[in-house]
Amino acid sequence: xxxxxxxxxxxxxxxxxxxxxxxxxxxxxxxxxxxxxxxxxxxxxxxxxxxxxxxxxxxxxxxxxxxxxxxxxxxxxxxxxxxxxxxxxxxxxxxxxxxxxxxxxxxxxxxxxxxxxxxxxxxxxxxxxxxxxxxxxxxxxxxxxxxxxxxxxxxxxxxxxxxxxxxxxxxxxxxxxxxxxxxxxxxxxxxxxxxxxxxxxxxxxxxxxxxxxxxxxxxxxxxxxxxxxxxxxxxxxxxxxxxxxxxxxxxxxxxxxxxxxxxxxxxxxxxxxxxxxxxxxxxxxxxxxxxxxxxxxxxxxxxxxxxxxxxxxxxxxxxxxxxxxxx
Amino acid sequence: xxxxxxxxxxxxxxxxxxxxxxxxxxxxxxxxxxxxxxxxxxxxxxxxxxxxxxxxxxxxxxxxxxxxxxxxxxxxxxxxxxxxxxxxxxxxxxxxxxxxxxxxxxxxxxxxxxxxxxxxxxxxxxxxxxxxxxxxxxxxxxxxxxxxxxxxxxxxxxxxxxxxxxxxxxxxxxxxxxxxxxxxxxxxxxxxxxxxxxxxxxxxxxxxxxxxxxxxxxxxxxxxxxxxxxxxxxxxxxxxxxxxxxxxxxxxxxxxxxxxxxxxxxxxxxxxxxxxxxxxxxxxxxxxxxxxxxxxxxxxxxxxxxxxxxxxxxxxxxxxxxxxxxxxxxxxxxxxxxxx
Numbered sequence: 178x179x180x181x182x183x184x185x186x187x188x189x190x191x192x193x194x195x196x197x198x199x200x201x202x203x204x205x206x207x208x209x210x211x212x213x214x215x216x217x218x219x220x221x222x223x224x225x226x227x228x229x230x231x232x233x234x235x236x237x238x239x240x241x242x243x244x245x246x247x248x249x250x251x252x253x254x255x256x257x258x259x260x261x262x263x264x265x266x267x268x269x270x271x272x273x274x275x276x277x278x279x280x281x282x283x284x285x286x287x288x289x290x291x292x293x294x295x296x297x298x299x300x301x302x303x304x305x306x307x308x309x310x311x312x313x314x315x316x317x318x319x320x321x322x323x324x325x326x327x328x329x330x331x332x333x334x335x336x337x338x339x340x341x342x343x344x345x346x347x348x349x350x351x352x353x354x355x356x357x358x359x360x361x362x363x364x365x366x367x368x369x370x371x372x373x374x375x376x377x378x379x380x381x382x383x384x385x386x387x388x389x390x391x392x393x394x395x396x397x398x399x400x401x402x403x404x405x406x407x408x409x410x411x412x413x414x415x416x417x418x419x420x421x422x423x424x425x426x427x428x429x430x431x432x433x434x435x436x437x438x439x440x441x442x443x444x445x446x447x448x449x450x451x452x453x454x455x456x457x458x459x460x461x462x463x464x465x466x467x468x469x470x471x472x473x474x475x476x477x478x479x480x481x482x483x484x485x486x487x488x489x490x491x492x493x494x495x496x497x498x499x500x501x502x503x504x
Numbered sequence: 505x506x507x508x509x510x511x512x513x514x515x516x517x518x519x520x521x522x523x524x525x526x527x528x529x530x531x532x533x534x535x536x537x538x539x540x541x542x543x544x545x546x547x548x549x550x551x552x553x554x555x556x557x558x559x560x561x562x563x564x565x566x567x568x569x570x571x572x573x574x575x576x577x578x579x580x581x582x583x584x585x586x587x588x589x590x591x592x593x594x595x596x597x598x599x600x601x602x603x604x605x606x607x608x609x610x611x612x613x614x615x616x617x618x619x620x621x622x623x624x625x626x627x628x629x630x631x632x633x634x635x636x637x638x639x640x641x642x643x644x645x646x647x648x649x650x651x652x653x654x655x656x657x658x659x660x661x662x663x664x665x666x667x668x669x670x671x672x673x674x675x676x677x678x679x680x681x682x683x684x685x686x687x688x689x690x691x692x693x694x695x696x697x698x699x700x701x702x703x704x705x706x707x708x709x710x711x712x713x714x715x716x717x718x719x720x721x722x723x724x725x726x727x728x729x730x731x732x733x734x735x736x737x738x739x740x741x742x743x744x745x746x747x748x749x750x751x752x753x754x755x756x757x758x759x760x761x762x763x764x765x766x767x768x769x770x771x772x773x774x775x776x777x778x779x780x781x782x783x784x785x786x787x788x789x790x791x792x793x794x795x796x797x798x799x800x801x802x803x804x805x806x807x808x809x810x811x812x813x814x815x816x817x818x819x820x821x822x823x824x825x826x827x828x829x830x831x832x833x834x835x836x837x838x839x840x841x842x843x844x
Contacts, residue, residue, distance in 0.1 A: 206829040208711065209639055213829035214737040234828060238739060244791050308639050308710040389535065395558065395567065397773070399741035403827045415778055423759050424770045425568045455827035457557065457743045459537055 178316045179228040179290055179357055184262070187355045188223035191260040191286050200260030200288070201239045203232040209309045210301050214239065217260075228262070228357075229314050230296045230321060234403075235449040236261050237270040240285055241408040258284050264292035266341060268350030269447035269482030270405035275352075276482070276489045277445070279408055289353030291361040294334055294342040296321060298454065301337055340463065341450045344368060351483055369471045371464055387432070393458040394431040400452035400462055401438060406445045413437065439465040444473050444490030447482035476502075505653075506671040508687040509694055510660065515667065516546040518686045522592050522679070526628070529563055530594040531556055540593065551595060554638045555819055559749035560593055560600050564623045565607060567746075569754075569769040571619065576760050587622040592679065595632045599643045599817040601655040603749030604629070609811035610752050619769070628679045631656035635701060637709050640820030642833055644706055645713040648817070651702035661698045668698040713833045714840050715804070715814060722805040724844035726797075734835055735796035737828045742773035744822035744830070745799065750815045753779070774798050800835060 184202070192200045204215035204225045212231045217223050240259045248254060263271065268289060274280045293316050305325055315322040320331045335343070348361040375383065398414070401407040414422045414434055422437070423430045438452075439462070448470065452462040473479055476499050479490045510518060522528050523544065532541040533550040537557045543549055573583040604624070611620035633651035634641070643650060653659035657676035660667040668690055671677055680687070725731075745751040755772040758765060772779055775796075780789045789795050807815035816832065823831045 207831040207834045208823070211829045216736055239737075242739060242792075246791060306638070308708065310710070393535070393537075393539075395746050397742035397746045398776075399739075399743045399827055402739040402741040415776070417778070424755055424757050425759055425768050426770060427568060451827070455739075455741065455743070457747055457825040459535065459557075 181227055184228055184288070184290070184357050185223045185226050187288050187357060188217050188226050188260070188262070189220045191288065191355070192217045192223060193220050194258075194286075196257050197260055197286060198255055198257035200262070200286070201236045202226045202262035202288070203228060203234070203236075210296070210298060210305070210312055210314075226262070228290055230294060230316055231298075231301075231314055232264070233295050233298060233454060235263075235267040235270060235405055235451045237263060237267050237274070238403060238405040238451070240271075240280055241274065241405055256284075258286050260286040260288060262288045262290060263350050263353070264290050264295070265345065265347040265350050266292075266447065266449040267405075268352050269347060270449060271482075272352050272485045273406060273445055273447050273482035273489070274408070275485045276487060277492075282485065287350065287353045287355070289350030289356045291349040291356065291358055292345075293348065293361065294338045294345070296337045297339040299459075300339075304332075304337070339450055339454070340371065341448055347483070352485055369467060372468045372471050375464065375468070388428060390460045391431040391435050392428050393460060394426070394435060395458055396426050396431065396434060397457060399455040399457060400460075403451040403455035404442070405449070405451070406442055406447070407438075435460070435462070435465070438462075439469060442466060443469045444477075444479060445481055446470060506669075506677065507690040507695060508669040508671065509690045510667040510669050510687055512665055512667065514686045518683060519543075519546040519549070519594065521683050521686070522594065522630075526590045526592045526679075528592045528594055529560070540596075549595065551632065554634060554636055554641070555597060555600070555821065557747070557821070557825075559603065559747060559819070559821065560596050561603055561607060561749045561752075563591065563593055564604060564627055565611075565620055565752060567771045569619055571756070571767045571769055573764065573766045574760070575763065576765050587619065587626070589626065591623070591627040592630055593627060594630045596629050596656070597634050597819075598631055598648065598650060598652045598654070598656065598659070599634070599641075599819045600749050601629050601631050602643075602648060602652075602817045603819070605655040606750045606807075606811075606813055606815055606817070607752050609807075609813070613810075628658070628675055629656045630676075630679070631659040633659060633661035633698075633702065633705070635662055635705055637705055638820065638824075640711060640823040640831075640833070641709055641818060642711050642713050642820060643818035644709050645715055645818050645833075646814060646816070649702055650705040650709070651698065661701060663694060663697040663701055666694075668694050711820075711833050713818070714837045716840070718804050718814075718836060718840055719808045721840055721842075721844075722801055725839065725842050726801075728842055728844070730839065730842045731797040732793045734830065734838075735791075735793040738775075738792045738796050738830055739828055740775055740777075740792050740795070741827065742775050743825050743827065744832075745773040745775055746771060747821040747825055749817060749819055749821070750803070774802070796830070800832070800839070804836060804839075 188200050200217045203212045206213040275282050311326050313324040319334050323330050344365050344367040346363050348363050422433050446466045450463050529540045530543045530549040531538050538553040539556050539558050540560045570585050575581045611617040637650050651661050653670040653672050659670045753772045754769045756769050758767050781787050803815040
């Protein structure tokens with residue numbers, strides 16, 4: 178369990194620095210099990226910061242969402258750092274972006290939280306569907322202690338965690354400036370179970386499955402906008418001239434969008450699962466991401482977002498890279 | 505208004521009869537989510553839900569609408585599209601029905617939109633009262649109730665072993681013409697039961713938005729830093745607007761191949777920077793703050809000024825599915841408290 182006092186102190190200390198613009202972390206949300214991103218601009222703002230297994234968002238998206246409005250005459254750009262509270266998986270996004278030179282290492286102050294698994298919002302909502310007023314969630318070994326309106330229940334973690342936590346190899350942030358609490362080692366291993374099972378299906382079944390999924394897509398681009406690695410200045414689906422993907426929402430264009438998104442994250446997706454969490458139509462986007470991740474691991478022994486010094490996969494070449502997929 | 509009673513055992517017969525003469529759309533469970541889809545038999549329906557994930561407005565104001573088809577080139581031929589099919593939306597909630605009434609204002613204002621109006625005319629709304637409002641439902645903040653028949657042609661309310669049926673207008677009467685064998689005349693005690701169920705549902709609603717004087721208040725706080733604070737966590741996706749039953753902005757595009765083409769109308773979202781991008785490259789709403797504020801102003805200021813109704817029905821979809829918990833109940837309530 179994360180010591181919230183220690184977290185608040187770290188935020189307070191960070192935001193008090195002259196070279197820090199703000200710190201982004203989590204606060205209690207407006208209803209039920211929600212938590213929401215919050216921003217500290219002054220030391221006293223740190224009081225609202227929390228951390229619990231309900232803190233599911235990957236906040237490393239925020240440095241990438243920074244808007245740079247045109248400066249007025251005589252005005253200087255605010256070059257101060259941004260503080261970000263990250264879990265293990267979230268930190269990999271920052272590492273990957275640094276690798277890609279999307280972000281300078283010295284432009285972020287990383288407050289790392291060793292994470293013992295988060296709660297899938299959809300799963301917990303299904304378990305407690307009512308008009309919840311007061312909730313508290315604590316972490317206890319392999320169980321979550323959930324108190325809803327005064328009633329406490331211990332629920333096995335396996336029942337509530339998303340797939341990504343089931344096989345998490347990096348519970349402790351891989352890069353941080355301040356660590357809240359002690360490092361946690363993982364004995365879990367990514368086994369690509371879903372991918373392996375899916376690979377056994379016939380081509381026809383595979384297409385049928387994905388057609389059904391893509392048919393649901395409403396092209397709100399919540400997957401893209403929640404993804405810290407989707408930070409292109411102009412996304413190709415927004416381009417007007419040429420227009421790569423049509424605006425019509427139908428199976429063909431939806432398939433184009435969803436596959437392009439997945440391919441564009443090849444060797445870059447760090448598996449935080451924000452796309453799938455944000456999808457309002459429940460499309461299992463991580464199944465696509467994981468398939469690509471697995472192929473890359475098999476072929477190039479590469480894992481995204483674990484070493485800030487390394488070059489990105491698509492920017493490096495090794496003489497012994499496999500070529501057998503080249504026709 | 506006709507007040508009737510439909511035994512639950514007769515519901516399938518009634519639906520079957522509807523299917524014979526109309527395209528019937530009803531809530532269907534698909535991959536764990538409820539959506540409105542065309543059904544061919546009553547068993548396909550799932551009536552144990554609160555709201556569909558995707559708003560049923562899409563059956564009248566489709567996300568992608570072909571306006572006409574054409575063949576490109578010098579000998580262009582234009583082909584219009586068929587809009588005459590009769591549709592019944594069964595199981596629509598009173599809030600979603602109200603949203604369609606709200607859309608009417610926009611589509612039959614200065615410019616009469618033939619596509620929307622034709623479909624609207626050909627669609628009968630057979631509603632189902634909401635007995636179990638969810639945590640983010642707040643229709644009562646707009647003086648509506650989960651069992652209001654005001655915007656429906658027919659409303660069914662589950663009162664135990666039967667449905668209390670209110671046929672509110674001529675359209676509803678026409679639809680049930682020749683089907684009277686399924687209905688009994690309701691007794692006063694049945695109506696009382698409906699009122700009790702309605703009251704129970706109203707009491708269940710736990711979240712409320714303070715909308716008193718909000719339109720005037722928003723006039724005074726347009727430049728307030730409050731909006732920056734609200735918008736800072738917005739990631740800029742279109743979930744809130746696409747799932748909103750009253751959002752109605754669209755984009756028009758020509759989409760063609762070498763041999764065939766169509767002019768299509770697709771939903772657009774004011775959360776997308778492209779929405780206000782001028783051909784010159786200038787964007788009058790350059791930042792997320794401008795865009796998030798616009799969503800709230802359109803619903804709570806511009807729309808009430810133009811049409812005398814707040815363009816929100818309190819379905820709570822935008823709250824349920826916002827990836828960063830931007831909560832319209834909270835935003836509007838807090839906007840009311842901001843010091844100008």
